[in-house]
Amino acid sequence: MLISRFAPSPTGLLHLGHAYSALLAHDFAARHGGIFKLRIEDIDPGRTRSEHVDAIIEDLSWLGVAWQGEILFQSRRLPVYGQALDRLRAMDLLYPCFCTRASIAAEVAASAAAPHGPEGAVYPGTCRVLGEGERRQLMAERPHAWRLDMARAATLAGTLYWHDDHTEVVAEPEAFGDVVLARKDAPTSYHLAVTIDDAAQGVTDVVRGRDLYAATDIHRLLQALLDLPTPTYHHHSLLADAAGRRLAKRHGAPTLADLRLKGVDPKKLAEDLRGGRLPAGYSAAGA
Ligand code: GLU
Secondary structure (H helix, E strand, C coil): CCEEEECCCCCCCCEHHHHHHHHHHHHHHHHCCCEEEEEECCCCCCCCCHHHHHHHHHHHHHHCCCCCCCCEEHHHCHHHHHHHHHHHHHCCCEEEECCCHHHHHHHHHHCCCCCEECCEECCCCHHHHCCHHHHHHHHHHCCCEEEECHHHHHHHHCCCEEEECCEEEECCHHHHCCCEEECCCCCCCHHHHHHHHHHHCCCCEEEEEHHHCCCHHHHHHHHHHCCCCCCEEEEECCCECCCCCECCHHHCCCEHHHHHHCCCCHHHHHHHHHCCCCCCCCCCCCC
């Protein structure tokens, strides 16, 4: 049975780009006689708001995007992520990181040849080389994140592939460096939780925006390390405004809540978005 999903983070209101993605994921399942699921990725304690969760549910219902089964809330699954972290720790693939954003930025700035990956400057590995004694002492004293030792993990996993539609892609997670799998302020991370939950929800087909294409390399690596199945991915292009900019709140993209309050017809809106069109009056959003 084909299963797709929509997995928004309730850190803001949904805008037209989210609606487009939700419709594509929903329609993909419908077209194949499959199931469409909803997951709320509410693991960021500083930015998650319960009113945004309510708004997501209201917006999707208004738009006619119906999901099947229970909504999965990531905030209720922290012990599951903890077990995966234990497993990776037992494989000697994680290390605690005590660095702050500022200390990493200073170190990167001081190095002429600091490598950059898809998510910006690659972590310079400062805490990877700490001795056992120092590590133990710092762990008792300071908050810490857990990073993946990427070189070890990639070597252990060997060459990995995933499919974007029918195209086979070679995963290159090394470009990201030692990614954080558990944050200082949350006992998990986007990469870890998304990978575990796509498997937990039986997702066979991930339909999501092109902005997450590169991150799939990390998800593929985590699947290999944790013995999880690999879905087929379908990364779609991002809606752009008349100025060619990707729709985003900071560029004035209208939220679904705005459109709902303005009395926009949700059927017409869904039809426009399915055709890759922004609704009339919004084609120059933010311009
Ligand atoms: N929660 C992520 C976001 O809102 C999307 C995760 C995914 O589709 O893989 O950007």
